[in-house]
């Protein structure tokens with residue numbers, strides 16, 4: 001039986017270990033706790049939830065709700081534990097965080113084919129199958145090793161991302177496609193503002209509530225802000241600063257009327273299909289409800305559906321489209337897999353899902369078989385494809401959402417709820433097929 005190394009017993013590492021042994025591998029799981037802990041980890045157990053105890057929506061018409069259902073049907077340890085330790089939380093799935101982690105720790109520790117080594121890992125062997133899942137707060141020595149392995153510019157330590165909205169939720173009776181000075185093709189969507197609209201927006205933006213920084217991020221705040229300034233910080237420098245920065249109106253005319261504007265917010269295509277657009281230059285540290293309130297004041301975005309809110313936080317992640325395949329293996333050395341938040345998935349469940357794919361594939365590789373690629377119509381497969389095939393030039397971590405799933409063959413009438421239901425049914429049919437295949441994979 002072939003051994004697989006797994007680094008990190010977090011959400012991704014535990015799921016990867018569980019799937020790997022399920023498919024006949026032996027696993028050595030290396031975890032630096034309890035000897036060394038990241039600034040956000042406090043307990044000695046595995047799969048620690050470092051912040052909220054909510055695993056977010058339980059509805060299959062929500063991206064992460066669908067991902068959870070797929071994982072459950074396919075035999076995920078993280079989801080098994082979540083269902084066993086859940087607490088009442090309305091439409092969300094929340095867990096008792098202590099019981100949740102203890103359940104997973106017991107399962108992993110008592111498995112005869114999983115050996116545990118409590119040690120910080122600082123390098124990756126080139127000729128052994130290894131899944132690296134050391135998380136967004138990977139220890140410094142390991143981060144520096146990975147950075148050398150993949151090239152210094154491909155590992156980021158902060159996430160400074162602008163919000164992404166659903167293309168269909170943009171009101172194109174107010175917004176329009178145009179390019180500055182008519183140069184190149186008109187790929188940007190422009191949301192125009194009058195002077196009054198700008199002033200009201202400016203006031204709301206500068207008065208909006210920002211998210212709390214984690215204690216350990218406070219010392220690193222300056223570094224984040226120098227590289228990529230949050231839009232609200234830029235705004236606080238003066239009423240016109242944004243009009244000379246991300247809201248610059250010069251050179252942009254409405255092609256239908258020839259009209260020019262006091263300020264303009266530009267939206268850039270986030271994916272090839274054009275189903276998602278990001279607000280250019282709007283990286284932000286506002287709380288999520290405040291982003292929804294303030295950014296919906298932008299003409300054309302009154303009913304915007306947010307696929308991802310803007311964030312600014314400490315986060316070690318790779319420029320994965322340049323580096324990884326959809327089985328989460330490193331293109332330059334297919335013995336090495338990465339999993340979890342560091343691959344550019346965002347969230348507890350998304351991290352576990354990438355561990356599911358990487359662990360399965362590590363075992364498949366150990367058995368001498370070809371990679372097992374999860375279909376893009378499933379949320380688990382769509383995330384793997386986003387990570388491997390997303391935009392190399394502006395790759396940003398992403399939650400599970402319907403914007404990354406291939407469009408349906410036919411347009412669904414009746415609005416977003418019905419469309420998402422159709423996506424979910426298509427995905428779950430595939431997940432049921434996958435569940436059967438996975439039973440006999442190796």
Ligand SMILES: Cc1cc2nc3c(=O)[nH]c(=O)nc-3n(C[C@H](O)[C@H](O)[C@H](O)COP(=O)(O)OP(=O)(O)OC[C@H]3O[C@@H](n4cnc5c(N)ncnc54)[C@H](O)[C@@H]3O)c2cc1C
Pocket residue numbers: 007008009010011012013030031032033036037038040041047048049050051052053119120121122133134135136137138139142214314339340341342346347348349351352
């Ligand atoms: C402060 C913070 C708050 C977050 N809050 C939320 C939230 O509320 N909801 C949400 O959905 N997502 C949240 N996330 C994002 C993300 O979902 C979690 O970080 C998630 O735990 C990522 O899973 P993972 O398996 O990639 O990493 P982790 O769960 O962090 O697991 C990594 C493991 O690797 C170990 N490790 C690190 N370096 C080494 C090494 N060199 N050798 C051996 N072991 C090592 C760590 O001790 C840890 O156990 C948050 C992230 C951060 C940083």
